[in-house]
Amino acid sequence: MNNFVFQNPTKLIFGKGQIARLSKELPKDKKILVTFGGGSVKRNGVYEQVAKALEGFDYLEFWGIEPNPKVETLRKAVELCKSEGVEFIVAVGGGSTLDGTKLIAAAAKVECDAWELVKNPSLYGGTLPFASVMTLPATGSEMNRGAVISNLSTGEKYSFYNTYPVFSILDPEATFSLPDFQVACGLADTFVHVMEQYLTIPDCSPLMDRWAEGIVQTIVEVAPKALSPERDYDTMATFMLSATMGLNGFVAMGVPQDWATHMIGHEITALTGTTHGQTLVMVLPGVMNVLREQKGAKIVQFGERVWGIKEGSTDERIDCTIEATEQFFRSLGLATRLSELSIGEDVVEEIVRRFKERGTLLGENANVDYRLVEQILRQRL
Amino acid sequence: MNNFVFQNPTKLIFGKGQIARLSKELPKDKKILVTFGGGSVKRNGVYEQVAKALEGFDYLEFWGIEPNPKVETLRKAVELCKSEGVEFIVAVGGGSTLDGTKLIAAAAKVECDAWELVKNPSLYGGTLPFASVMTLPATGSEMNRGAVISNLSTGEKYSFYNTYPVFSILDPEATFSLPDFQVACGLADTFVHVMEQYLTIPDCSPLMDRWAEGIVQTIVEVAPKALSPERDYDTMATFMLSATMGLNGFVAMGVPQDWATHMIGHEITALTGTTHGQTLVMVLPGVMNVLREQKGAKIVQFGERVWGIKEGSTDERIDCTIEATEQFFRSLGLATRLSELSIGEDVVEEIVRRFKERGTLLGENANVDYRLVEQILRQRL
Numbered sequence: 001m002n003n004f005v006f007q008n009p010t011k012l013i014f015g016k017g018q019i020a021r022l023s024k025e026l027p028k029d030k031k032i033l034v035t036f037g038g039g040s041v042k043r044n045g046v047y048e049q050v051a052k053a054l055e056g057f058d059y060l061e062f063w064g065i066e067p068n069p070k071v072e073t074l075r076k077a078v079e080l081c082k083s084e085g086v087e088f089i090v091a092v093g094g095g096s097t098l099d100g101t102k103l104i105a106a107a108a109k110v111e112c113d114a115w116e117l118v119k120n121p122s123l124y125g126g127t128l129p130f131a132s133v134m135t136l137p138a139t140g141s142e143m144n145r146g147a148v149i150s151n152l153s154t155g156e157k158y159s160f161y162n163t164y165p166v167f168s169i170l171d172p173e174a175t176f177s178l179p180d181f182q183v184a185c186g187l188a189d190t191f192v193h194v195m196e197q198y199l200t201i202p203d204c205s206p207l208m209d210r211w212a213e214g215i216v217q218t219i220v221e222v223a224p225k226a227l228s229p230e231r232d233y234d235t236m237a238t239f240m241l242s243a244t245m246g247l248n249g250f251v252a253m254g255v256p257q258d259w260a261t262h263m264i265g266h267e268i269t270a271l272t273g274t275t276h277g278q279t280l281v282m283v284l285p286g287v288m289n290v291l292r293e294q295k296g297a298k299i300v301q302f303g304e305r306v307w308g309i310k311e312g313s314t315d316e317r318i319d320c321t322i323e324a325t326e327q328f329f330r331s332l333g334l335a336t337r338l339s340e341l342s343i344g345e346d347v348v349e350e351i352v353r354r355f356k357e358r359g360t361l362l363g364e365n366a367n368v369d370y371r372l373v374e375q376i377l378r379q380r381l
Numbered sequence: 382m383n384n385f386v387f388q389n390p391t392k393l394i395f396g397k398g399q400i401a402r403l404s405k406e407l408p409k410d411k412k413i414l415v416t417f418g419g420g421s422v423k424r425n426g427v428y429e430q431v432a433k434a435l436e437g438f439d440y441l442e443f444w445g446i447e448p449n450p451k452v453e454t455l456r457k458a459v460e461l462c463k464s465e466g467v468e469f470i471v472a473v474g475g476g477s478t479l480d481g482t483k484l485i486a487a488a489a490k491v492e493c494d495a496w497e498l499v500k501n502p503s504l505y506g507g508t509l510p511f512a513s514v515m516t517l518p519a520t521g522s523e524m525n526r527g528a529v530i531s532n533l534s535t536g537e538k539y540s541f542y543n544t545y546p547v548f549s550i551l552d553p554e555a556t557f558s559l560p561d562f563q564v565a566c567g568l569a570d571t572f573v574h575v576m577e578q579y580l581t582i583p584d585c586s587p588l589m590d591r592w593a594e595g596i597v598q599t600i601v602e603v604a605p606k607a608l609s610p611e612r613d614y615d616t617m618a619t620f621m622l623s624a625t626m627g628l629n630g631f632v633a634m635g636v637p638q639d640w641a642t643h644m645i646g647h648e649i650t651a652l653t654g655t656t657h658g659q660t661l662v663m664v665l666p667g668v669m670n671v672l673r674e675q676k677g678a679k680i681v682q683f684g685e686r687v688w689g690i691k692e693g694s695t696d697e698r699i700d701c702t703i704e705a706t707e708q709f710f711r712s713l714g715l716a717t718r719l720s721e722l723s724i725g726e727d728v729v730e731e732i733v734r735r736f737k738e739r740g741t742l743l744g745e746n747a748n749v750d751y752r753l754v755e756q757i758l759r760q761r762l
Binding site for chain 2: 001002003004005006007008009010011012013014015016017018172203205206207210211213214215217218221222233234237238241242245250253254
């Protein structure tokens with residue numbers, strides 16, 4: 001087991017009717033900015049609950065943080081924070097709204113441009129405290145420090161790290177009205193988050209292995225019900241809790257991490273606008289196959305414990321495990337091949353060019369260079 | 382799934398050589414009290430590492446917090462805090478040292494006697510901040526608010542709640558020199574902590590079920606190696622991490638909890654001095670058997686997923702699961718019957734009398750009254 005330091009101070013407030021607790025959790029004497037996405041919260045009743053909880057507070061609203069939040073949009077909110085003296089931000093929406101808010105909160109504390117802050121973490125100069133009301137289980141952003149920010153003008157997409165949310169309120173009922181595609185991408189995102197922390201070197205932490213497998217098993221169990229026309233509370237609550245637990249550091253204790261699938265997926269999104277979770281399920285089977293030697297022991301363990309694959313040679317078991325994983329992604333209604341979404345060789349070549357130019361080395365062994373990225377993506381055409 | 386609020390701010394610092402980090406984590410300008418147990422830390426090298434890390438700090442030492450920490454001992458440390466103006470406490474030892482320290486830290490902030498504070502939580506008036514260097518995996522005290530305090534003069538043992546430790550340092554190498562009996566009791570304690578949060582009502586939280594089962598599976602896997610003459614680092618690290626994760630709120634999200642086994646076990650310790658983990662393994666099979674109807678669905682799930690028991694009628698599966706659980710406890714070298722430790726009917730009668738007098742109702746359904754306690758204990762004679 002690797003040495004590690006774990007600390008996650010976010011207060012997680014989970015359950016039916018919990019949005020009303022905003023009024024207790026928010027600071028009474030501070031100027032508050034409430035950030036939103038495109039308006040789905042006005043259709044699912046969340047906005048109404050938030051507005052009611054905020055009665056008597058001194059607050060402003062900022063609307064329009066888009067999926068894969070763009071720095072061009074976020075700059076406007078940063079200006080608002082500075083000009084209005086905002087002291088606390090609460091994001092209401094999905095992972096993108098909160099990711100964008102993490103950058104807004106930090107950029108409000110520095111003089112430099114927000115994109116400079118993304119590209120150069122040493123410019124970080126603290127943050128406005130921020131919190132969230134989460135309406136979409138997927139990113140885990142509600143209980144971690146990370147964010148992913150896009151730049152429309154340069155076609156780039158990078159990670160950014162702030163502090164943890166002060167609190168996050170998760171009411172599973174807010175997920176009932178989500179489109180199936182968003183639920184599918186959220187299930188896929190959770191699945192792959194866990195795999196990035198699991199599918200690496202064997203025997204580092206048997207307990208973390210069990211917990212990672214436990215999240216994936218749970219996602220596999222709830223997926224059909226989460227995608228059925230009649231979503232029930234317990235199904236969506238289990239999905240929502242799994243998404244949070246998949247990327248809050250809990251399954252990362254003492255283990256190496258990969259993240260190659262995410263890094264490649266981010267490039268697909270940056271170049272084509274494809275939804276994040278959808279990109280991941282096209283890439284992961286390629287990562288598993290190209291790195292089948294390095295990751296073999298863990299793929300076999302995963303196949304046995306999650307898919308029940310217990311027979312055959314090591315190579316056969318790896319093949320069956322990759323196949324079962326891809327079949328699960330297909331059962332969510334997602335594409336698992338780039339060509340299904342008309343993503344062709346030109347995109348692959350541009351991604352490979354970028355990794356070559358940057359000299360990036362991905363994965364738990366930092367051995368996935370642009371050549372391996374090309375192999376992975378060509379297999380997924 | 383039940384509504385819940387989760388927040389655990391403790392900074393967990395885990396791994397080889399991490400005790401040296403004390404010098405970074407402790408406040409430089411504060412008067413520090415270091416609390417210890419009976420002296421095993423002088424034999425395993427931990428004291429030396431702590432003393433080295435504390436060079437240059439203004440600190441006092443308090444020695445002699447015993448297993449099942451006694452309020453009679455702790456009062457002396459409270460006096461020391463008050464007379465010397467102690468501002469921060471760090472416990473170095475096992476769960477008992479830290480449990481005692483939790484009471485010392487709180488009692489130092491109030492005028493009333495420490496035992497009054499245990500019996501009447503409304504007297505709580507804040508706490509000195511405290512932290513730990515943990516040398517014995519068992520109680521989970523290093524990452525939770527709880528403590529269990531004994532009163533020698535009255536033969537009582539009660540829970541007490543303070544805040545969370547600021548940080549806890551866990552170096553698995555500190556466990557290499559533990560006696561087998563302490564390791565066995567720590568494994569048993571971890572196992573039963575998880576069961577108290579798991580063996581209740583089915584289908585409350587499928588993810589928490591997986592995580593709870595994952596801890597127990599891991600404990601079962603590491604137990605033989607943890608008890609072999611040649612303890613290795615990864616085994617003890619896995620055990621240590623499992624103990625912390627078993628009682629830090631992580632597997633308690635959205636689920637009911639039982640704690641009947643612990644409440645009964647505490648009485649056995651209070652009356653006979655039997656080590657905590659040892660009491661639990663004598664009681665749990667009785668709880669499972671007497672409450673076999675109420676807990677049946679969960680016992681069957683546990684038997685299937687942890688012990689691989691998949692055949693037979695429900696009753697047969699429950700019997701096999703209880704038997705497998707008891708056999709595991711026996712494999713640790715622990716007694717599973719009261720009579721093995723010469724604990725007889727007189728003790729059972731006194732425990733039943735106490736529960737009757739207090740009118741306590743135990744368990745997730747608050748239906749375990751003194752009559753059921755009697756049934757449970759008589760089965761375990």
